Amino acid sequence: MHVRTRTTILAASIAVLLVSTGPASVHPHVFAEARLDVLVNPDRTVRSLRHVWRFDDLFSSTVLMEFDKNGDLKLDDAELKDVSDTVYESLAEFGYFQIVMVDGKDAAMNPPPKLMANFEQDQLLILFESEPREPLKLSGKVSFGVYDPTFYTAIDFIEDDNMAVDGMPADCSRTVIRPDPEEALAQNQGTLTDAFFNDPTGTDMSKIFATRLELTCPAQG
Amino acid sequence: MNRTTGRLVFAALVAGCALTQFSSMAHAQSSLGIGTSEATIPSTGLFGGLMMWINIQQQAFYRALTGALKAMRQDGGQMWLLVGLSFAYGIFHAAGPGHGKAVISSYMLANEVALRRGIMLSFVSAFLQAATAIAMMTLLFLVLRGTSITMTNATWFLEVISYLLVMLFGAYLLWQKATPRIRGMIGANPAYSLSAAHAHDHHDHACVHHSHEPAGEDSHAGHDHSDHAHDHHHHHHHGPGTVCSTCGHSHAPDPAMISGDHFNWKTAWSAVAAVGLRPCSGALIVLTFAFLNGLWVGGVLSVLAMAVGTAITVSALAIMAVTAKNWAVSFAGDGRAGNRIHAAIEIGGAGLVFLLGLLLLTASLSA
Numbered sequence: 001m002h003v004r005t006r007t008t009i010l011a012a013s014i015a016v017l018l019v020s021t022g023p024a025s026v027h028p029h030v031f032a033e034a035r036l037d038v039l040v041n042p043d044r045t046v047r048s049l050r051h052v053w054r055f056d057d058l059f060s061s062t063v064l065m066e067f068d069k070n071g072d073l074k075l076d077d078a079e080l081k082d083v084s085d086t087v088y089e090s091l092a093e094f095g096y097f098q099i100v101m102v103d104g105k106d107a108a109m110n111p112p113p114k115l116m117a118n119f120e121q122d123q124l125l126i127l128f129e130s131e132p133r134e135p136l137k138l139s140g141k142v143s144f145g146v147y148d149p150t151f152y153t154a155i156d157f158i159e160d161d162n163m164a165v166d167g168m169p170a171d172c173s174r175t176v177i178r179p180d181p182e183e184a185l186a187q188n189q190g191t192l193t194d195a196f197f198n199d200p201t202g203t204d205m206s207k208i209f210a211t212r213l214e215l216t217c218p219a220q221g
Numbered sequence: 222m223n224r225t226t227g228r229l230v231f232a233a234l235v236a237g238c239a240l241t242q243f244s245s246m247a248h249a250q251s252s253l254g255i256g257t258s259e260a261t262i263p264s265t266g267l268f269g270g271l272m273m274w275i276n277i278q279q280q281a282f283y284r285a286l287t288g289a290l291k292a293m294r295q296d297g298g299q300m301w302l303l304v305g306l307s308f309a310y311g312i313f314h315a316a317g318p319g320h321g322k323a324v325i326s327s328y329m330l331a332n333e334v335a336l337r338r339g340i341m342l343s344f345v346s347a348f349l350q351a352a353t354a355i356a357m358m359t360l361l362f363l364v365l366r367g368t369s370i371t372m373t374n375a376t377w378f379l380e381v382i383s384y385l386l387v388m389l390f391g392a393y394l395l396w397q398k399a400t401p402r403i404r405g406m407i408g409a410n411p412a413y414s415l416s417a418a419h420a421h422d423h424h425d426h427a428c429v430h431h432s433h434e435p436a437g438e439d440s441h442a443g444h445d446h447s448d449h450a451h452d453h454h455h456h457h458h459h460g461p462g463t464v465c466s467t468c469g470h471s472h473a474p475d476p477a478m479i480s481g482d483h484f485n486w487k488t489a490w491s492a493v494a495a496v497g498l499r500p501c502s503g504a505l506i507v508l509t510f511a512f513l514n515g516l517w518v519g520g521v522l523s524v525l526a527m528a529v530g531t532a533i534t535v536s537a538l539a540i541m542a543v544t545a546k547n548w549a550v551s552f553a554g555d556g557r558a559g560n561r562i563h564a565a566i567e568i569g570g571a572g573l574v575f576l577l578g579l580l581l582l583t584a585s586l587s588a
Contacts (some may be wrong), residue, residue: 012465014471020320030256031283031284033289040273041491056287057287057290057291057510058286058287058290058506058509059256059506059515060505060508061506061509061513062255062256062372062505062506062509062510063255063359064513065371065372065509065513066255066371066373068366069369071366073366083255086253087252087253087255089254090252090253090254090255091253091254093252094252097252121390122513134432148252149252150251150252151280152251152253152256153252153253154280176309181277201486202270
């Protein structure tokens, strides 16, 4: 009995020690100031989402060092093409960070035909345009969020005006929702734990944390 | 019961480490395809909330660091803000994906190393890491720019070498720790009890270079002296000129041996090299920005500050590891259980280093 207790305490303490000396957690290295334009057709359907991301100076300088093949400390067109191809390929897996929801249900977006990369004032710019897969009518509550589910990139919409609607019907109203991460965590703790047990590898927290533009329009038949 | 004790502890060691390693190795490539996300978190899960909280804090911290770098570009007087933040970064971030702290802690678990040496090892390896980052960036920026060697290539190359060294180092430790015991267990020497093996093990470490029998002392006097001169770096528990009185004719555990230094510079240096060869990505990012903007002094100082911070954290963890080990051994008593636990911790620590190297190497070769 005596030995058993000691052993248990010992094994537990060693296990705790080892877990605590394990690898450090995630590091979001990258920030991007973003702008989103939602383009709406006259028939109240969404034509496309236009994204502009301006990356922070630190990340931009590593991109410059990495892709500057000819060593002139500038990114020319061919080098920028490499940058955009690389990002384009990687983002496919993450739906280009777009989360579009209609009345709480996901609406699929088509991948953008291409990505544009540019370098302005020491900062990397990424631009692209993505269309809804199915016609997406502004009816009820439609929300548009941009978020990196891996937390590697923090997409920031500094001002509410950086999420804009072009051609918004007069009877719709728009709000920008910025969830407070800590509050969102507290509110969703139960859901998150359930989600883990139901689907350990699956869903992400993007929907909870993403800054999103919410359009509320009268329901249409 | 006692026989299972060691196995239980060992299983706990391996399982704990394997779990933490595998869970973080899931996504090495970042979502943007540029740069590596050092580790990723479970987006949902029992610890999702805590991890998310840590994530938010780190995000805020990166923002501050980015801000400080930009401020320094505008005004050189802002350099100290950057240096301070880098120091804090080192403390919290502690050697990238954590192989540094894991290797040093495991090394200290596997060896009888005095705490102050553990602290010194942490500092030396952190500064080597900083030096690697500075040397690599200088080379890339001034010499290799425009060649096909990019930062990603170079980092990857150093990383693979570093992990390979970690693995080899672990294999060596494991071999050194496990063979005497296995030999004793399979009955090569029936009188070779575990406690004697324990003492003998350390005896081999400490005195291998001058294990002279008293009878042979006269005929080998010259040899002894040169040997000793060569040797007293290792042996701080007896002063220069004295002869190790217990060497060669005592198998009883000498208290000085157990509590003191059995410090082997060769193995220690290989631990330091294995850790220090892989530059920390935070340091590389700061240096890239600093060099591109001509902020040479600020960049280098900030990386050195990071190294100090990292060394402090790694030291603290190493101290925790050794304290826990000592506590566990004394808790289990002096008898056979104590020896077994001691053995299990040592072999477990060595196995851990090996496993860590293997996992990291596979992950970075397959990336």
